[in-house]
Amino acid sequence: MxxxxxxxxxxxxxxxxxxxxxxxxxxxxxxxxxxxxxxxxxxxxxxxxxxxxxxxxxxxxxxxxxxxxxxxxxxxxxxxxxxxxxxxxxxxxxxxxxxxxxxxxxxxxxxxxxxxxxxxxxxxxxxxxxxxxxxxxxxxxxxxxxxxxxxxxxxxxxxxxxxxxxxxxxxxxxxxxxxxxxxxxxxxxxxxxxxxxxxxxxxxxxxxxxxxxxxxxxxxxxxxxxxxxxxxxxxxxxxxxxxxxxxxxxxxxxxxxxxxxxxxxxxxxxxYSDQGLWPESLSYGFMPIVSMVLNIVDRIKPEMEVTKTAKHIFNGNFLYDYLRYPDRRFVRYGDSKRNNDFTENNYRYALHIAARHGYTDIAEKAQLALHRAYEAKGGYTPNLKSTSPYDQYQHLQLFWGIDVPPQLDSSIDFNKKTVIIEHAGIALQRNYARENNTLYGLCGIIGGAHYVHSHLTGIGMELYGAGYVMAPNAGLPPTVPERRIPLHEHYFRLYAGNNTVVVNGTSHGLDEGSWKGKANVWQNTVVNIAAEPKHLEEGIAEEFSFATQFLNDTVNNATQERTLSTIRTSETTGYYLDVFRSKSNGENLIHDYIYHNIGDTTHILDADGQQLALQPTQRYQNDIGDTVKSPGWRFFEETKTTGPTKEGIKVRFDIEYDSTYMHLFVPAGTEKEYTQALAPPTREAKNGYVHKKTQVLAIRQQGEAWDNPFIAIFETSKNQGASVQKVASLKDGAKTIGAIVSSKTDNSRITDIIISQDSDTALYKNDELGLSFKGRFGVVRTLVRGNTTEMVLYIGKGEQLIFEKKELNANADHTGVLRYNKQY
The missing domain is CATH 1.50.10.100 (Chondroitin AC/alginate lyase)
Structure with missing residues (x-):
């Protein structure tokens, strides 16, 4: 061989x-x-x-x-x-x-x-x-x-x-x-x-x-x-x-x-939800790794066609741009940080996959969203340096980079009036200001639900105004260890750390089903039952919009409904209407409306602008004895309360840093007591308020709050005086079904009769006003400018609105608007 x-x-x-x-x-x-x-x-x-x-x-x-x-x-x-x-x-x-x-x-x-x-x-x-x-x-x-x-x-x-x-x-x-x-x-x-x-x-x-x-x-x-x-x-x-x-x-x-x-x-x-969202709190929901992995798998194994079944995820990423306040920071629900922003990564990944597959709709949205982001920062200046050991795929800006032209032919309106986030039970309301939107734009959210990293809020609320998130939800602390301290687990994560209503002093969540053991944050999901415009649709009136969220609270055996409306009175003025209905399905003892506002001082005034007398109180130094000490209001400090009053009141929150104010009006009606307090500082607050105690107002009402709901008008301003001059309750017999808001702008006097009922087919008649309305939400506006009286009849959800001799019948979507000049 x-x-x-x-x-x-x-x-x-x-x-x-x-x-x-x-x-x-x-x-x-x-x-x-x-x-x-x-x-x-x-x-x-x-x-x-x-x-x-x-x-x-x-x-x-x-x-x-x-x-x-x-x-x-x-x-x-x-x-x-x-x-x-x-x-x-x-x-x-x-x-x-x-x-x-x-x-x-x-x-x-x-x-x-x-x-x-x-x-x-x-x-x-x-x-x-x-x-x-x-x-x-x-x-x-x-x-x-x-x-x-x-x-x-x-x-x-x-x-x-x-x-x-x-x-x-x-x-x-x-x-x-x-x-x-x-x-x-x-x-x-x-x-x-x-x-x-x-x-x-x-x-x-x-x-x-x-x-x-x-x-x-x-x-x-x-x-x-x-x-x-x-x-x-x-x-x-x-x-x-x-x-x-x-x-x-x-x-x-x-x-x-x-x-x-x-x-x-x-x-x-x-x-992923039908909306293409990862169902967690907002800043946890970005999940750019998912878009990145889909991209990689699609590149290596095109025969799997993973983008066909995951296209809704790439489209869902664009919803986050609809959830920005006028200062481009995000709304905040659950364990979330409003300054965290991973949208650009998602948009670049979407653009990369769209270019590969010819998804022109996704490519157009991605380019526009990136263009908007770059414009807000003064241009695109990529930085590969990671801010943490987890933020490690910035290099894909280079390897998957596609140039975004400085000028784009088309545009997408990311300032839609209504945005609904279903898994979180959130409804956003927005009214955009054409000039200086950061200062004059209105934007707020209401809602709540249980999801991973959720908070226990019932139907919570956030409001923006004059460059600040005035009324903040709790959010997430800066560090992971702080998530485990009592301040987060026994306050920020619970009712009292948010803007909501506590029923009978005992509102709480369940441990069973909670995303985190012994957190007691399980609650029912808040659902949207009415809105004009609908989710991401065009509105019928520049001045008005509304959304109503409903909660069947089986944990606390209660029923709640909250309506938030943004109402503009001029290019530089406008206000929010908050109508919060709440009732225990058992015994109705008390209801507490909890409201937080950043600032330095709180002034509780009567209708004449006189300070109401306050006395120290210990009424919020208690809890129900559960693991997390619900509802969490033991963290209120320096609590002082008024005596009971049926009169209308004004509250002014002063932000001394730049002479900015939140004006809050509560109309006369059901007897209430008003407590001012200090709470832990607001997370991610601007201009040093992250280190200052948060101003708190707690409004207590005896008995139910459904037929006589909490009604509040909020106006942010750079002036100590508000453009809103007077607020009165709109009554239907013993029930309160809305408010009459009188405003004065530079050249107009405006009266808004706002009807907010608890049914789509509720009928309200007021012969004295010559007013009849069948429906859930409607507005009659009278605007006097010089020798002209302009009228607007608006149906947000309903069938018919009659004022004096004018009649407005709703369209097939149960909405409508009628404008005319009043003849004398």
Whole structure:
């Protein structure tokens, strides 16, 4: 047998005894491919924004790469320690290590990006040497013992994705026959061991998927955790060489899932609402990782056509731009931060996928939304620097970047009057000011529900005015540890920390069903029962709009209904009408209307502007004795109350920083007591009010508040005096069904007769006023300007409105408007 036959036999034996590893997936693959490189280089050559990002990468990496080329041990000896084997650190304990390792692995991934762009081996060498240090540490472990920072939730969010990105970008360099990397353990260069790298990858994937744990239950409700850890799983899986194993792991990630990393297709995506929203509090709901993952899967596996069934998610992302106040900060419901804004990431991902599939409607919305965002910031100035170890995919601005022209032909009105967020039970009302909307625009929300990261608000409310969120919902504290302190759990998360109505002093939530154990925040979902205009539709009158939210509160055996209306009286003036109906289905003892306003002082005045006498009270220093001390009002301080009064009152909240005021009017009628107090500072408040106590007004009414609801008129102003001059109750026998609001602007005197009834078919007749209305919500406006009296009849929801000799019959949508000049 000659030597060639012997060699052939040896090769055949080797083939039979060792598995053949198939590899059909080219690298890089995760966020960019070799085929896409020429177009990316052309983008960089064409646009300043792309060049600036490349320059930023060079500025961060070049000096490190140059030093590393000469002294590789210089960087690698600064590698942070690894945690103990079993990953037993809490999130807080793991944070330091997560941050430290994230910075090192971010260096590796960014250096890999520069290698992809420049083909300069010095960048690949830096990435490869960092990877080797982690491979040597992780390859000897098992999936159960693999960890970097000691927390199984933090690693897939902060460290594993950057390992995968770095490996993906420099894969072809690593596979070269002569590639050597520096071993920290041996303190010398050694041939790169890709089998060892694959073992480390397998351990990290195993640590994320946790196949050794419980199976996934498709259809269950889960938190956002498997979304946040998804890149740590998917990126790693795409780096597995063996085609069969990679496809098996991808099937677990996408189809089957595990209890730790739930199925993206069958558990995570079905949780999105019909509106295309992740059903949590607002700033938790952005979830750009979902749009990113859909993009990646669609790029790599186009045959799956994932965008066809997920198109509503890309469209749903645009709803967030409708939830901005005039200062572009967000409304706030539940555990939310109004300053957090991840919309641009979502819009860029939407634009990327729209360009690939020809989704012109999504592309148009994405371009307009991005254009609006860039314009608000004075232009697009991309920044790749992450603000936290979780904010780590800013580089996609470069790799998936599509230029947005400075001028666009079409436009989308993001200032719609009514926006309904179904899962959160929220209705937004807005009245846009053409000039200086930040100062003169009106915007507020009412509603509430139970969802992950919800608060217990009943039907809560927020109001904006004159550059401030005047009446804030509670929101989220700055740090994770603060979420566990009594201030958050026993106040901000409960009724008393929000603007709502407490029934019989005992309003509370349930522990059973709560998204967080012992939080007692389960409540029924508030639903929209009427609105004009409807969700995202055009309104019929510039001056008026309204929304009514209803709550069947089975927890507290109560029924509640709240109407919020924005009413404009001039280009620079307008007010909110709040009608809150509430009744216990059992015994009606007391109802407390709780209202928070930022500011320095509160003035409770009678109709003549005289300060009402106040006496100290302890009435809110009690709770019902549950785990969270519901309803939470023990945190009120310096409580002082008036005596009972049926007279109308005025309340003025002063913001001394820039002489801004909130004027609140309560019409005469049912006897009430008014308590002023101080509460903990408002989160994310402007101009230093984040450090000042919040002003609180509590209005107590004996008995029910349904036939005689709480009615409040709110006007923000830069003047100590309001344009609203007088507010009176509109009565229907013993019932209160609205208000008569008299205003004076620079050139007009306006009287609004506002009817807000508790039924779509309720009939109200007032012979003295010559008024008849069948319906839920309507307005009769009389505007006197010089020698002209202009009249407006408005039906927001109803059938017929008659005033004096004029008759307005509603259209098929049960709305209508009639304008005419009154003849004398």
């Amino acid at each position: 000659n030597k060639w036959n012997k060699a052939l036999i040896a090769l055949l034996l080797l083939t039979l005894t060792e598995p053949v590893v198939a590899q059909s997936l080219p690298h890089p693959i995760i966020v960019a491919t070799a085929d896409e490189r020429p177009q990316l280089l052309q983008t960089i050559a064409t646009y300043d924004w792309a060049r600036s990002m490349v320059a930023e990468l060079h500025g961060r990496i070049d000096s490190i790469a140059d030093v590393h080329k000469k002294r590789p041990q210089a960087l690698l000896t600064t590698l942070p320690p690894f945690s103990f084997d079993h990953g037993g650190y809490s999130e807080q304990e793991a944070a330091f290590l997560a941050n430290a390792h994230n910075r090192i692995l971010m260096t590796a991934s960014e250096s890999g990006m520069l290698y992809y762009l420049t083909k300069n081996d010095k960048y690949a060498q830096l990435s490869a040497d960092i990877l080797t240090a982690y491979i040597e540490e992780l390859a000897p472990k098992t999936p159960q013992t693999t960890t970097i920072c000691g927390n199984e939730f933090y690693d897939p969010r902060t460290t594993y994705p950057h390992f995968a990105l770095a490996y993906d970008f420099v894969y072809n360099f690593l596979k070269k026959e002569n590639t050597k990397t520096f071993s920290s353990k041996l303190e010398k260069h050694i041939r790169f061991d890709n089998d060892l790298a694959q073992k480390a990858l397998g351990n990290m994937i195993g640590n994320v998927l946790q196949e050794y744990g419980k199976p996934d239950k498709h259809g269950q409700r889960v938190s956002n955790h498997p979304i946040l850890t998804a890149p740590g799983a998917l990126f790693m899986i795409l780096c597995v060489e063996d085609d069969t194993e990679r496809e098996r792991l991808f099937k677990i990630f996408w189809e089957e899932g595990t209890a730790h990393q739930n199925s993206f297709k069958n558990t995570i995506l079905p949780l």
